[in-house]
Amino acid sequence: xxxxxxxxxxxxxxxxxxxxxxxxxxxxxxxxxxxxxxxxxxxxxxxxxxxxxxxxxxxxxxxxxxxxxxxxxxxxxxxxxxxxxxxxxxxxxxxxxxxxxxxxxxxxxxxxxxxxxxxxxxxxxxxxxxxxxxxxxxxxxxxxxxxxxxxxxxxxxxxxxxxxxxxxxxxxxxxxxxxxxxxxxxxxxxxxxxxxxxxxxxxxxxxxxxxxxxxxxxxxxxxxxxxxxxxxxxxxxxxxxxxxxxxxxxxxxxxxxxxxxxxxxxxxxxxxxxxxxxxxxxxxxxxxxxxxxxxxx
Amino acid sequence: xxxxxxxxxxxxxxxxxxxxxxxxxxxxxxxxxxxxxxxxxxxxxxxxxxxxxxxxxxxxxxxxxxxxxxxxxxxxxxxxxxxxxxxxxxxxxxxxxxxxxxxxxxxxxxxxxxxxxxxxxxxxxxxxxxxxxxxxxxxxxxxxxxxxxxxxxxxxxxxxxxxxxxxxxxxxxxxxxxxxxxxxxxxxxxxxxxxxxxxxxxxxxxxxxxxxxxxxxxxxxxxxxxxxxxxxxxxxxxxxxxxxxxxxxxxxxxxxxxxxxxxxxxxxxxxxxxxxxxxxxxxxxxxxxxxxxxxxxxxxxxxxxxxxxxxxxxxxxxxxxxxxxxxxxxxxxxxxxxxxxxxxxxxxxxxxxxxxxxxxxxxxxxxxxxxxxxxxxxxxxxxxxxxxxxxx
Numbered sequence: 001x002x003x004x005x006x007x008x009x010x011x012x013x014x015x016x017x018x019x020x021x022x023x024x025x026x027x028x029x030x031x032x033x034x035x036x037x038x039x040x041x042x043x044x045x046x047x048x049x050x051x052x053x054x055x056x057x058x059x060x061x062x063x064x065x066x067x068x069x070x071x072x073x074x075x076x077x078x079x080x081x082x083x084x085x086x087x088x089x090x091x092x093x094x095x096x097x098x099x100x101x102x103x104x105x106x107x108x109x110x111x112x113x114x115x116x117x118x119x120x121x122x123x124x125x126x127x128x129x130x131x132x133x134x135x136x137x138x139x140x141x142x143x144x145x146x147x148x149x150x151x152x153x154x155x156x157x158x159x160x161x162x163x164x165x166x167x168x169x170x171x172x173x174x175x176x177x178x179x180x181x182x183x184x185x186x187x188x189x190x191x192x193x194x195x196x197x198x199x200x201x202x203x204x205x206x207x208x209x210x211x212x213x214x215x216x217x218x219x220x221x222x223x224x225x226x227x228x229x230x231x232x233x234x235x236x237x238x239x240x241x242x243x244x245x246x247x248x249x250x251x252x253x254x255x256x257x258x259x260x261x262x263x264x265x266x267x268x269x270x271x272x273x274x275x276x277x278x279x280x281x282x283x284x285x286x287x288x289x290x291x292x293x294x295x296x297x
Numbered sequence: 298x299x300x301x302x303x304x305x306x307x308x309x310x311x312x313x314x315x316x317x318x319x320x321x322x323x324x325x326x327x328x329x330x331x332x333x334x335x336x337x338x339x340x341x342x343x344x345x346x347x348x349x350x351x352x353x354x355x356x357x358x359x360x361x362x363x364x365x366x367x368x369x370x371x372x373x374x375x376x377x378x379x380x381x382x383x384x385x386x387x388x389x390x391x392x393x394x395x396x397x398x399x400x401x402x403x404x405x406x407x408x409x410x411x412x413x414x415x416x417x418x419x420x421x422x423x424x425x426x427x428x429x430x431x432x433x434x435x436x437x438x439x440x441x442x443x444x445x446x447x448x449x450x451x452x453x454x455x456x457x458x459x460x461x462x463x464x465x466x467x468x469x470x471x472x473x474x475x476x477x478x479x480x481x482x483x484x485x486x487x488x489x490x491x492x493x494x495x496x497x498x499x500x501x502x503x504x505x506x507x508x509x510x511x512x513x514x515x516x517x518x519x520x521x522x523x524x525x526x527x528x529x530x531x532x533x534x535x536x537x538x539x540x541x542x543x544x545x546x547x548x549x550x551x552x553x554x555x556x557x558x559x560x561x562x563x564x565x566x567x568x569x570x571x572x573x574x575x576x577x578x579x580x581x582x583x584x585x586x587x588x589x590x591x592x593x594x595x596x597x598x599x600x601x602x603x604x605x606x607x608x609x610x611x612x613x614x615x616x617x618x619x620x621x622x623x624x625x626x627x628x629x630x631x632x633x634x635x636x637x638x639x640x641x642x643x644x645x646x647x648x649x650x651x652x653x654x655x656x657x658x659x660x661x662x663x664x665x666x667x668x669x670x671x672x673x674x675x676x677x678x679x680x681x682x683x684x685x686x687x688x689x
Binding site for chain 2: 009012013015018029033034036037038039040058059060061062063064065066103152153176180183184240241242243244262
């Protein structure tokens, strides 16, 4: 049983500002149902668009997720936009007295929902920051700061850096408590440790990586066999562990067509699984030129 | 004063039966002797240990000398599997299921790290074991197959008698973690090919800290705890006499109440399950109702999260459990429900109700009165709540 403070229980049992706003000026949406928690924040501003006159929220999640969202609304209601811009997860946790370490990610979700709503207010986004579901389109840079580090929960390097810097975190376990990264299969823990190292050294720029060796040219048959092997040995066992599966449908030139099966088929992260994980694995194990497509039908 | 709790979490642990407490108390007070002692004061205790062994053997349909007392179910699981591997060093493969208790699953993962070959049998979306897959995995390299008798989360019962036969066809041993089954379903080991069976006292109204392991006559078994000659030289360490007497008494009571468990308790479980499905839209039963423990139901309330449900039930002193990530301290929901490929809408909102003979129909009615408004309320808070209303 979690050791929740009275204030956490109060905001869980009697959450403030629950609901929707019919015509909001801004909406911030983070998390998703697959990952186990989500928060949708609605803001209504005055005519000058300077002050938050009303705020409502909806939460899918545990007691501390509901309490964190309720706390956030109390922190920003009636305040000016410029006043709330600096609100972070620490403010939410402090407002509630204390959150168990393992639940700090709930306060981070509150902070991210506020940031998403403010970005929506500035017209920079649609307010949706569904974790692990960003569509970076053609500008997506797998080596950049927005690369996914934790595929189980779709956490980017940027999000990890933010919680590390914002909360002075020093261990991989802390990072997991604050943003869930590393809390699934645990395969990214080394990566998180490397990010912690980098942040602690406060390098202004990430070190330039050595040029990758030019890949050897494969024959078509070699390529097909390598793709099949990579799918059977590396990709399917990972998906099957979560009740999903994948089937190779076709290989045409560098285009690999696959169908997601089982729980993968209905997963809202299916697209990201395909692009960031299946494709990345094939790039690593077979050839960087491959493009993975979902089978139609 | 302690408020009356409606306790429907009996697969986690059970209350100590009053008869059990009464039977064990003298061994914590007047009869504190060591059963290994030569003097009468200690020696007289030995008889009670033997009586308890007979009581437990009777519940299992085994001979008393096939039953040894351990500290818990986990110890029994570890002892059986490790012994099988030590006794046939040429066989380096273990087969188990994806839905085992951590007492088996975590051990198997450690064995993998130690270089053993471990295969995990998948289950279908009702939690039933894929026997075909198991048969394909079995070969002459397999030292032991370990499959639980009944699952702690869904209550699903597995065809362990059949699996034991299949394992023996390949010369492999068979172990079953029967911690949830013992006392709830009839067991007759004499008529089976099961080699090892693990059980735990606190799941059948004995206290925590006492377990049992059945080792079929003629099966080689190595000490897990190495030391003295206790328990026929198979399990060293001075006997937990009060615990052993308690487990023996609890086994006797379980045998007496077996019919009650399968009729009255099952009827309460069914009433609870039907009532919840009727009053809560978008609720679904996880597991296979056709072959299930009589006391267990696992229900997912879609679009909401389990910890919130549990804590709101806790406000009414109703104690159940959930397979949601948030309750376990891990970030992933139950490995059992994930192995079953539950839809993501249902994965985080599962609640397990596990009854015992101490529950009453009034308590079931109380849950049926208090829980549906909790579900409605959480769906009102949830951004996905409208989906639940939409297709209800």
